[in-house]
Amino acid sequence: MQGTMNAMGSRLRAAFLSLGVSLLLLVAGPMQAQTSPESTQTLSVPQARVLARQAFQSGNLALADQLATVLLQRDSKDAEALILRALVARRAGALDIAEKAATDAYRFSDNPALQFDAAFLVADIKTLNEQFTRAEFWLRRADNVATDDARREAARRAFQNVSRLNPLSVQLRFTARPSNNVNNGAETLVIDLGGLPFFLDPSGQQLGGYEASTGISLAYRLFENETQKTEALAELFYRKIWLDSDAKELVPTAQGSDFDYGVVIVGIRDQRLIWPDLGITEITTLVGQSAYGHADLARWGEVKIGQTVRQSDTQQLRFATTLRTEKRLDSDVNSSDSLAFSVDMTRAAESGGTFGVGATFKNVWSDSGTVDLASVALRANRALDRIGAIQPRFNTSVEQRNYHKFSAIAGGRDDTTLSLGIDVTFPDVSYFGFVPQASLQARRTWSTVDIYDRNEYSFGITAVSRF
Secondary structure, eight states: OHHHHHHHHHHHHHHHHHHHHHHHHHTTOOOOOOOOTTOOSOOOHHHHHHHHHHHHHTTOHHHHHHHHHHHHHHOTTOHHHHHHHHHHHHHHTOHHHHHHHHHHHHHHOOOHHHHHHHHHHHHHHHHHTTOHHHHHHHHHHHHHHOOSHHHHHHHHHHHHHHHHHOSEEEEEEEEEEEESOTTOOBSOOEEEETTEEEEOOGGGBOOOEEEEEEEEEEEEEEEEOSSEEEEEEEEEEEEEEEEOHHHHHHOTTOOGGGGOEEEEEEEEEEEEEEETTTEEEEEEEEEEEEEETTEEEEEEEEEEEEEEEEOSSSEEEEEEEEEEEEEESSOGGGOEEEEEEEEEEEEEOTTSSEEEEEEEEEEEEESSTTTOEEEEEEEEEEEOOOBTTBEEEEEEEEEEEEETTOOSSTTOEEEEEEEEEEEEEOTTOOBTTEEEEEEEEEEEEEESSGGGOEEEEEEEEEEEEOO
8 A cells, every 4th residue: 555655655656756846947947059069158147048958958967067157156146056056956856055045045035036046946846855735835826926837837837736645634724704793693682572572682682794714624644545644624713893883883892802712623534435335434533612703602523424336437525423512611501402304406507517406403401492403404416517717616504493492472483584695706807816705695594583683794705725
């Protein structure tokens, strides 16, 4: 098994290095008329560069390095000469010298094409040294200065190759959005009991404001062969809230920090081909803790078992069962245990893109009447191929909840929630390999108990990786 993985790694490295060197030499430009190495005539700087590239391509590393040295004696910040020195040193196996020269070339050049070549070469050397995460960072730098589609595609393919070798996967998320309901508050604070109106705490009313969130998801590969992969998982997420002027006027004692939210999660994911013709079987075990406002909120453990069923080259089903136990740290009565079953179908659309539908059935057991419930959720999504400068995705869901123990109101409590959303990605607007995604979301909850009616409308911008 290990021999197979090593062989695959060697092939990917070879493909990456071949791509890098080919690109670097192609962007150097067409060769001019050759100048004999024995000639005593004075060479101009462009002639010296051409001769150095010719020497490198023909395998005369000594001459190529000598010419690069002369060019650097003339100007120690000559980016083209530094790239030539890096290429020669890399070919000779002097990776430390090659990395320094390529890094200097990136730092000293103000030419995006040369910066791309230099960053690509540094990533190449980092890959040889098995510094895969650093290589990915330099490929993001290369993508950021890419001047054409060919270079962007080269950076993308190289990033994918390095990611296959890298045992550590890092996913970053950044989102900013305004919302009319940053605290998931109620539309009304009036509840009818026995025909008499009662008014609840104003801090429970929906408040408008602004939200900024950031998250990082880590997966570290512990073991992998042809039929199994085991990863250690970690996730950090933090959401910061600022209230708008209307919210501050409505509840003067409230602060945005009262609604800040953070979570830390760690776990293990094991994927196996128990039935290779069927699809991947996955078991994920997670533990986590969250905080809300100025206090700890909950601590939980979760086990999720999933099975993918490949129905064809264009369609698959996924079944999952999730068991969760949650200890509420703010109020023990809200602690709960839950069991959920879900099924999702994903299919490639004939007109391009994908579409999917799914359903989840969930039961939650708790001593709290506002937590103990049974729910059914249906969802659908449609991702379209690129349309001009955008790539849109539509999603919708509806959920019905029945609260078993809710007895504060005659007739109990039932909630119906409808969610609609559209995400629009702009693939041509890239910054260090991240592209903006604009999201418009709407959510509406109708409850048999008025104080649980909810509505939220928001527009956000998220930075998502294009690799």
